[in-house]
Amino acid sequence: MKKARALWELMRLEHGLMLMVAIFIGALIAGRGLPPADKTLFAFLTALFLQAATFALNDYYDLEVDRLNRRMDRPLVRGDLSPKAALGVYFLLLPAGIITGALVNTTCLIIALLNALLATLYDVKLKEFKIVGNFYIAFAMAIPFLFGATAVSREIPPVIYLLAAVAFLAGAGREIMKDVQDVEGDKARGTRSFPTYLGSRGACALAALFYLIAVFLSIIPFIHQVDEDYYRDPFYLVAVLVTDAVLIYVAGKLLQKPLSVGLERYRKVTLAALGMGLLAFLIGAFF
Numbered sequence: 258m259k260k261a262r263a264l265w266e267l268m269r270l271e272h273g274l275m276l277m278v279a280i281f282i283g284a285l286i287a288g289r290g291l292p293p294a295d296k297t298l299f300a301f302l303t304a305l306f307l308q309a310a311t312f313a314l315n316d317y318y319d320l321e322v323d324r325l326n327r328r329m330d331r332p333l334v335r336g337d338l339s340p341k342a343a344l345g346v347y348f349l350l351l352p353a354g355i356i357t358g359a360l361v362n363t364t365c366l367i368i369a370l371l372n373a374l375l376a377t378l379y380d381v382k383l384k385e386f387k388i389v390g391n392f393y394i395a396f397a398m399a400i401p402f403l404f405g406a407t408a409v410s411r412e413i414p415p416v417i418y419l420l421a422a423v424a425f426l427a428g429a430g431r432e433i434m435k436d437v438q439d440v441e442g443d444k445a446r447g448t449r450s451f452p453t454y455l456g457s458r459g460a461c462a463l464a465a466l467f468y469l470i471a472v473f474l475s476i477i478p479f480i481h482q483v484d485e486d487y488y489r490d491p492f493y494l495v496a497v498l499v500t501d502a503v504l505i506y507v508a509g510k511l512l513q514k515p516l517s518v519g520l521e522r523y524r525k526v527t528l529a530a531l532g533m534g535l536l537a538f539l540i541g542a543f544f
Contacts (some may be wrong), residue, residue, distance in 0.1 A: 263337035268309035276304040276401045277534045283405025283417055285542045292409045293312030299360040300362035300408045303369050304401055312375035318380050326439050362409045387450030390418055391432040398428035415482035420538055423471045429529055430467035434462050438520050465508035472501040486542050493541030503530035
């Protein structure tokens with residue numbers, strides 16, 4: 258049981274579940290109905306395998322920094338798994354993700370290959386350039402909507418791009434908050450990040466700005482006829498307002514108390530909010 262929990266934490270499977278929901282939403286909107294089961298399954302597995310593989314590689318390369326930052330939420334730091342086990346997960350699941358991407362269609366294979374390459378580069382080198390890394394992670398949170406859409410259709414509806422933009426901004430905000438948490442370890446490693454350029458206060462203000470822009474964009478499908486499924490849909494509005502309220506609350510807290518105290522709790526809250534946001538867009542697509 259302990260090993261199973263450690264593997265879950267290493268691969269961040271809760272993120273994989275959210276990616277699968279995002280892919281389903283993209284496929285549902287682009288296909289204007291329930292997508293084909295086989296393409297959906299292979300698209301799900303592609304996202305799950307690739308994110309699990311690259312999170313494992315991330316923890317392998319971040320082990321010393323995570324120890325310095327006392328990241329006891331990391332199974333390698335606790336000693337529940339060995340670094341060799343993390344590498345094994347990467348070399349097993351990355352090829353599996355590329356194979357399942359090829360089983361969807363050629364476009365999805367290209368996206369899977371590009372994502373695998375960028376994710377590996379991020380783990381090995383790009384994370385040293387934290388600002389570039391922040392936006393890569395944000396991109397990785399946005400691309401599942403496009404991936405799901407391309408799995409079932411050659412045309413991507415405009416609302417998909419809006420969804421991706423919301424995910425990108427919220428993802429960037431969460432990554433900047435993480436950098437504020439890890440600022441001491443990054444300084445010791447010589448890594449430059451938003452907190453080292455802007456200070457913790459400035460970085461938190463930037464994260465808050467990203468959250469607030471995401472909130473603004475999330476309301477556009479309701480007030481503007483970007484897509485008929487969301488235009489003046491009360492079910493979507495109620496669900497998305499819950500997400501927006503949480504993001505506004507966190508943004509306010511970041512502006513009031515910009516240091517790292519409590520940031521881990523706020524990051525968990527924003528993750529839950531993003532899950533609710535996915536539910537809102539799913540509700541809008543169905544009702």
